[in-house]
Amino acid sequence: MESFFRMILLLFCFILIVRVPELLAARDECQPKKCNHHTIRFPFRLKGQQQPEKCSYPGFGLSCTEKNQTVLELSQHVKFFVKRIDYRAQRIHLYAPQGCLARQLPNDLSASPFQEDNRYTFGLEINPQEYIIFNCSGEGQMTDRYEDFEIPCLSIPRFQVLAVPSYYGAVSLLNCTRTSLTISVTEAFKDMLHNRKMDVHLSWSKPNCNICEVEGRKCRLKKNGNITEDETECYGRSKKQRDRPKKLLATGITLGSCLLGIILFARYRVHHSYKAEKEGQLKIEIFLENYKALKPSRYSYADIKRITDQFKDKLGEGAYGTVFKGRLSNDVLVAVKVLNNFRATAEEFINEVGSMCRIHHVNVTRLIGFCADGNKRALVYEYMPNESLEKFIFVAKDKDHFLSWEKLQDIAMGIAKGIEYLHQGCDQQILHFDIKPHNILLDHNFNPKISDFGLAKLCSKEQSAVSMTAARGTIGYIAPEVLSRNFGKASYKSDVYSFGMLLLEMVGGRKNIDVTVESTSQVYFPEWVYNCLDKGEEFGIRIDSERDAKIARKLTIVGLWCIQWYPTDRPSMKAVVQMLEAEVDSLTVPPNPFGHGDGVQTTSVKIPRKTINRELEVIFE
Structure with missing residues (x-):
């Protein structure tokens, strides 16, 4: 507030300086x-x-x-x-x-x-001309030659006064008497005369x-x-000099007004941010008080710095925070996610802690503790030495990083079981809304663990759809219904769609939104995968045996079932687990949601599609 008044004072002084010349001019x-x-x-x-x-x-x-x-x-x-x-x-x-x-x-x-x-x-003679005054009376009439010489205001009926130019000489007018009075006027005054x-x-x-x-x-x-x-x-000053202070004054007022507006706006934003931060901290404290029974470990920010050795070893960085490697006092390795104060809100923090405190599953990362120290927030997880699945599936052609098809199948099965647990294994249904390779971590035995619950939502198991005020997730993995209501309402089937995209990426060995591919027919990745499956073509990564080919085909079929356009056409995660456990020969190829691709007639097994009620009950936020 002090700086605000200081700025107002400076603006007033500037205006006063500009007005000094005008004030001095007033003493003229x-x-x-x-x-x-x-x-x-x-x-x-x-x-x-x-x-x-x-x-x-x-x-x-x-x-x-x-x-x-x-x-x-x-x-x-x-x-x-x-x-x-x-x-x-x-x-x-x-x-x-x-x-x-x-x-x-x-x-x-x-x-x-x-x-x-x-x-x-107009060039007329401007030297004075002498006029002689005549008094005319009686019945006598003036000739036309002298009509213009009458002085109307001095004349009365039967008595006229004339002003005759002296250059007419000694003229004699009937019934008129020359007076001794003369008037000397110029040509212009003659008209007034x-x-x-x-x-x-x-x-x-x-x-x-x-x-x-x-x-x-x-x-x-x-x-x-x-x-x-x-x-x-x-x-005195010239017009240009007089105008300069006015221009300076106008410029000063304009700049001052702009500066004042910027200051007020900045103060509003700071106040708004401070208020939002205070409300967020209060919301977090209330949440943590309610969740004391779950006994999560709480650390101070000083503890976080000590655990990470002053944030020495950085593992990665995302939109909502940075992950550092740390070590607890008992030499247990941990991954500490320090949340970004500008992007990560109190809601993301509460979502993550609230979800993770409820989860106890081998395929979901374990939350060891958290930090909520003022506006400093962090999450402490168990350490995953092999980092994320993204590191391996997008370099599938590299022999040093390639995971075997059996290991990929095990990873897919573990992820599916983890998602099924989130949907049905907890007291409340947890919808992740951000299933992608980057959020699948691998332990020392390459067992998958689902992480990052910042976008998760909790809802009752009896209800099957959720109403959202805005789309959430990562482009390329977001289900159609999350983006447009034309496809239905967001529900647990949205996680099924994201998992299907993840499976197709594991099979194809590249991101589903990668536009740097060799063929334009591969640009829309799911359709390209479907066509490869339909024509019996390979997906461009290593398949050394018939067993590998069957695993690749199984993962592809399951993935394509999961990415059907309408939520009600997709299987539940329980059905997905059963499909992954079954033999590939027992699986049915899903209907083609993309038409016929490049015009080639597909040979997919067509199954009758029964009418399904697409209306799902809505869960409000």
Whole structure:
């Protein structure tokens, strides 16, 4: 928790460092002001706001009305509303308030810092033009030549006011009197004079802040020494420099959020793992308390290290743990399986100990003791000097490792009797779910012993199927119904299927999922074995005598019966033992579950198949 708060503090400091320039910028004495949606900054200033002289330019005063309208005064009596200010182009867009525009048109812009923006006069003359004012009354009618000169807002019925350009000279209008009043306006203001236009664009050339605007920096007057009052300077950071802290801030927040998420997720996983580990340890302690009557030996982790001489002699390694050779105090050799904390759960440990404590059979490895010391767990078995069956059957072509066919038959018989004992010999039925050569150990006389009960399940003998939340076992040995409900429900027949695959591997001398074979017809191993049996071909390993051939054929027939697709088509392990004890001539070749292989008609003995109820009672986990 302390490291978590330390990380939060570092993130806060990073954000604070990134924000420092912006905080310092807030102290700028020429900070822009706001009126409506307009930003008022140099060369403009908002009247009534106290700012240093360098923050504005004479003649650029703006007012903000009670209605939040921005007003520019060109002279004492001439006021316009501001529509838009373009600081970069140095122009302002004005529009006239309601009323008579003629009364407030500027006589001359020369006193103002603004001039008419020629970008909006389309090349027209922008020099001021003098207009003479005429008063016209009575019934007299103006000629078409002078209709455009009327000032609508100053005219009333039977009394018109005209503004006539001075370049017309001394003109005489019927019923009109020339006044001494003149107005000097540009061409653009002429449109406002006659109410044909309600807005105008003005621009300014001094002060010039174009460079500052292009760079995205601020502008102000220089007020040092002999510098002229029109001279400006740029200050502050450019837009690129201002954007950099924002980008850094955004990056920092993103990285900080990701880091925070990772920390929270890691803490959750650690907490979850710690909680699961504690629950697992509690479950194990409750289990061991209940199984005290079976009197298994319990060792501390220090005892395990002493027995294995600090894990000196490694015998093998699997998915759920590593096996070391050890020696008890009475010089009895043992095999110690140290469970992997990340893969082996409390359930696997309880399955193994709970199953092994119930078993007392010559063909099942004997559990001598166990270790459950916190999260350190280990199992202590009797030592098997010849290791596993896998070491011998997959090197069948090697004379130094090849077991005789009689020995293979004895091994098959021992495994079958061991599985039969698990299914029927214990108080509760034990389903192994991981029968394979690697889990068949051989003692000094090559007697087989079934090991590794991590995936085992206990159930009542009266019930024949088990419901599982997920498939369990090793690919190549898993029964079809364990993978798909289309073939039925998982039961003791699933162990029969795995045993059948083991028998076929013993006969064929290779793994059933080996794709490095010479012929593509051998890729699906069980079908290849069936075709070899059907055609009377050899399986590619040594068969020196007729007796050997009969043993190989017997093991093959039994194996093929065991791997029938549907559980109810497979024999029980008791029937398997009887088949292994019988003569090969009395055995019936099972129906071909694979069709006709490569298109060759089989000569297998076909037996009538009676309708079998495939529904088995389910045992829930």
